[in-house]
Amino acid sequence: MSFGTWIGFVAFFISLFVLWQIRQLLLLIFTAVVIATSLNILVKKFCRRGLKRSYGVILAILALLSVSILFFQIVVPPFITQFQELAALIPLGIERLNIWLDLLLSRLEPDIISYLPDAEELNRQLQPLINQFLGGGLNFFYSSFGTLLSTLLLLVLSLMLLADPIPYRQGFIRLFPAFYRRRVDEILTLCALSLQGWLVGILFNMLVIGILSFIGLLILGIPLALAQAVLAGALTFIPNVGPTLSVLSPMAIALLDDPWKSFAVLILYTFIQQVESNLLTPLVMSQQVSLLPAITLLSQIFFATFFGFLGLLLALPLTVVGQVWVKEVLIKDILDRW
Known part of the structure; x- marks a missing residue:
């Protein structure tokens, strides 16, 4: 192959590597395209009724915001109340589980019970997992902050693509x-x-x-x-x-x-x-x-x-x-x- 062909292959693979490194950004852009394409259906319907595209875009965005707010109003507050009640029943469930385990252990042979871990051993084994979970709180905060910024960027990109x-x-x-x-x-x-x-x-x-x-x-x-x-x-x-x-x-x-x-x-x-x-x-x-x-x-x-x-x-x-x-x-x- 000629030198120019080799240069073309090298440039091609470098381009693939760069695209792979920015794959999350590309996926975010594609998400904005999907949102803009979806809202564009409403915009076209508004334009057919004689409205300017700018007004159609504003109405489509207001419709999206209204549906989102309505969704969270219907779903989030009731679930919080119900799951608080469910969380209050968790100790009762644990107490019933302990009674059932005590009953089961009373029917097992002593040789089998000796092989089962006791509460202290379980606590010792679970402690590293608990520490890891608590230590990940800061990472969760940073990831949540990054998610918020990505969401804002997504909304801005969608608005730009939809407007023009x-x-x-x-x-x-x-x-x-x-x-x-x-x-x-x-x-x-x-x-x-x-x-x-x-x-x-x-x-x-x-x-x-x-x-x-x-x-x-x-x-x-x-x-x-x-x-x-x-x-x-x-x-x-x-x-x-x-x-x-x-x-x-x-x-x-x-x-x-x-x-x-x-x-x-x-x-x-x-x-x-x-x-x-x-x-x-x-x-x-x-x-x-x-x-x-x-x-x-x-x-x-x-x-x-x-x-x-x-x-x-x-x-x-x-x-x-x-x-x-x-x-x-x-x-x-x-x-x-x-």
Whole structure:
């Protein structure tokens, strides 16, 4: 190979290394793009009614803030009260557990009891873990402060992209060779349409899951039915993982009333998730975005491994956009021509 080819390979690998080092920043920028694309749907609807884009942007942001405030007002205050009651019952549960353990130990043979650790040994073994947990408080503070700054940066980027997206789009297109820029513009349009289709589908799923959860929890007589339903609908945004997280809260709160209700809640949420995975998702996503279930699961594992929780949260939109680029660039523009 020529010297220029070697220089090109070196520059390519250096670029990959730099992109890998700033992967969290790139993921933050992609999050801003997703938020801006989502809000742009509202902006376009406002513009069709004769409003200027600036006014449409302001109304879309106000709508987002209103929904966020309403969500936290419905979910957070009731949960604090219920979990305080649950925390008050924890000592009673520990006392019952101690009685059960004493009863169990009384029925065991002395030779077996000698091999079991006593309270002092357990305390000695758990002490390093407790110290490590308490020592991580400062790190938790710094990570929380960094999360706050990242959130503010995300909101500013989303607002900038939403207010005037054309210069940023044109700047991204100019990163490609001149002969391919028109094609990149078409691919970006397809990505925006796919993201909007995915958003419509996931919002529909969230709405249906929330309604079914609310009806089921009302029938079972579980406290905070509305808050639990809103939380279940919101966690539907994260496939596979979200449904598992959504069932923990109603099961824990059901323990305040009747332990058997926790089992009934588990059956209810299992039924709802079966309806969502076997009926809603194939029906909605086939009309909006075609993603195979195995691809969805693998993408969640992949992005969560390399990008953490934010990667897990954005696994589906990243997969939707990646699917468009693979289909249009790799398959249509390269492999099909060969």
